[in-house]
Amino acid sequence: MDANTLGLMAAGFVHVFSLMNMGMMILGVTIGIVVGCMPGLSAAMGVALLLPLTFGMKPETGLIMLGAIYCGAIFGGSISAILIHTPGTPASAATAIDGYQLTLKGKAGKALGTACTASFFGGLLSCISLYFFAPALAQLAMKFGSPEYFWLALFGLTIIAGVTSGSMVKGLMSGAFGLVLSTIGMDPMEGVERYMFGIDALYNGINVTCAMIGLFSMSQVFILIEKAIKERGNVIDFEDSVFLKAKELAQIFPHVIRSWLIGNIIGILPGAGASIACFLGYDTAKKFSKRKDEFGKGSIEGVAASEAANNAVTGGSLIPTLTLGIPGESVTAVLMGGLIIQGLQPGPELFTKYADMTYTFFAGFVITQFFMLLIGLGGCRLFAHISRLSDAILIPCVFVLCVVGSFAINNSFVEVGIMFLFGFFGYLMRKLDLNTAAVVLALILGPIGERGLRRSLTLSSNDISILFSTPICWILIALCILSSFSPLLMKVLRKRKKTEEAG
Amino acid sequence: MKRTDLYICIFMYLFCAFFQHETGKFPEGARHYPYFVIGLLFLLTTVRLWDMAQQYMKDRCVVNDVPETFKGFLPKQFWTMFGAFLGFFVLMYFFGFYLASLVYILFCLHYFKIPKKHVVLVLIVMLALTYFTFGWFLNVPLPKGEILGEFL
């Protein structure tokens, strides 16, 4: 890192302070949060739909706005996940697990505050790697081939054990059930239709967002309508304080750091993305936490880990997008489209010829995080009161949002039908102790794993050794083993520690 | 051994059998992977069944946990609401999203006996929220309805 580059970085911070840039940041974050907390409107869709607005702006201003929408939307997804068990985007699916439990305890404010603070740190820390390690980390994206994706997906699936509370076999069954469902759609290698029954909308498989809205939100509606309506307006110990105490900050801090690293790396890998990162972050936090038993019952650590991880993806996925022209996830793919329309080609030129613009954008990305924290904390105090609404009001509202959200994915009624079906299934699953999060996870990871595995085998003419051919493969295999056996390992370690203490 | 677990296992076996049958129609190359995941589900279900069988050998009884699981279940409310959902779909298909949600939300809030003041508030907030984010700002078209759409 030479003085010249540092100078350019500093200049970026000078350039970013213009009225237009600041205005776009505030606007972008606000739009992002709203888009994010609406189920069905994903971050990618928000950015894509607002992309034309930026055509007439200066490149850096346009990018800053899109970046702000991106960050805002990823955070915004957690708001509805926490308040009404309706993750606004798949990236907040893991947040719903503990966030909603906190809401039920009257601690919605705390949960939202945790999510906002963790998102802020995740996003801010991800800027560090964006600034200083971009070229080096970008090489990771180039090293990830088909076999590596197979192992990554498998590693992701080992989390199922982590999100399962109760019977392990039933959790794994839910995962396998999801895997079978993930094979619906066009066969990626042979091009034949699988289990589509003439429904063209299933061509690209079951839409994950749609299934998620069904399994998380619609099922929640069913759960609410089966029992006597609860008036929650009078929860006695309702707390709307969104600020975390020093002790709580210290409690979530290690999880935020771990989630940052996880989110950043996942963000860099093309095709993975925030929805996987949040689960990985959540699971890792659970494994390392001193209060494991709180997880699944309303742990701020779980909320923080999941939210820090998905916001750390933002900076991470910008790295390969800008340096190599390989978008890390669907949002940055759209962002790259915006870049190209501005006449900027992703690649080394962005850091030489257009360094001014690039570093102004980076600086804007950093400042955006602060706006997100401010707007987020301010808004959360208000949003928290939604949790006091009577179930009778929540039922029609959440249902209508589920319908709009699933319709908006592809502008079609078929998705609404699929959502409803998954909703009913999700309701029964939750009643019978099966795991809906495992199904969502399998739907996300199944196709990645299948493509990785089958493509590897095609490349090697069915020689299985290709799956063990690179160092990254071995690292991922080690992670899979570690992740599957860590509960056992931890138990042994703890026992030994105890005996040592006793002795 | 719980009765609901038995139901789950039966469902999973049926699910496997159905997908297994469908997979048979695919060309050779496309069969392996589906067979693999179906096999996985089959295996796990069998493991579960084995666990249950062992439990049964120990206790010699099947616990009927259906009443326990659905404790506090209000059939009338549940099915009325379920019907309202379907009614909403039909309304939305023919008369468009906004009208359908208006009627639907009104019905629900009336059914739950929510005070009038709140009803108006909820309606305004919900319709404004969807209209501004979807219709106005993002320009995502919401269903206009088969009948009303003609006139718009």
Place this chain on the structure above:
Amino acid sequence: MKKMIAVAGSLMLAAAVLMTGCGGGGGDKKAADAGKEWKPTKDVKVIIAYKAGSGTDTGARLLLNNSKPYVGQTMVIENKPGADGKIGWTELTKAKPDGYTIGFINLPTYTTLAIQPNAPFDDKSIVPICNHLTETGVVVVKKDAKWKTLKELVADAQAKPGELKASTNGVKASNHTAAQLLAQSAKFQYKAVPYGGTADQLLALRQGEVDFSCAKVADIAKLVNGDKAELRVLGLFAEKRDPLLKDVPTLGELGYYNKWYGSARALVAPKGTPENIIKFYETAMKKTMEDPKVKEAHQKAGMATDYKDSKALGALIAEQMDFCKNVVTKLYDK
């Protein structure tokens, strides 16, 4: 309400639209005086069969965002993605032919779907308006690959039948067809590995997972120029060389497939749309595409506009239909 979008947009854009709007308005008035001519009086729906943010969508938005002065109404894009275009195009072809629903089609994808048994539409279900973009197919390898020319690649592939691997953007997708065209005309065997999309397909080539790949000029433009170029173009699926790729021979020159192959994105209306409506959009789009601002925007984005009027586009669609029926189906026979 949709007009508000423009207001919510940047001031600059709004000002520009207003300014050109005044200029264009005068001309339209004169045209209206001539009688008979049709003009939209409300927003026009434009169906895009791919999701928001995709290549087709971005290109379309670039064009339609600037078309207001010439069309007089806002063109509202409606994304109807799914089934590789089939869902959106089915809706487009079934829409009311009143001039308020038009859409973009991609060739040859549209014709590929149209010739399939039980296809919900065919080449007669649409009326051509005009062509927007054309992209020619190319053969690419990694910059540091041992093959310096297409001849060398073909010779190597012939020596080791079935050993060279090519990434494609999907089973029987456009770039797979290109690879098949090359392989059949140059008489070699290779292994096609589908990656489900052009971006992933090229990434696999850059990573070295596969040996060569067929893609479109615009997709690889940024990867073959400059001192950090990663890929090398070996051949062009065209009848004559591209001025931007002067050193690249066409496949015909080398004795392989000697016709143009590539993709085109065009505006069409549903069957039954009256002549005067087609005429209106044809002229409006021509004017839009000739607008210096639009031209510059396309250039900046690296998209080569290629205006073809309704008749020329009709001929192209017919030709592609023929090509899909007679050539493509045979390519995949084993």
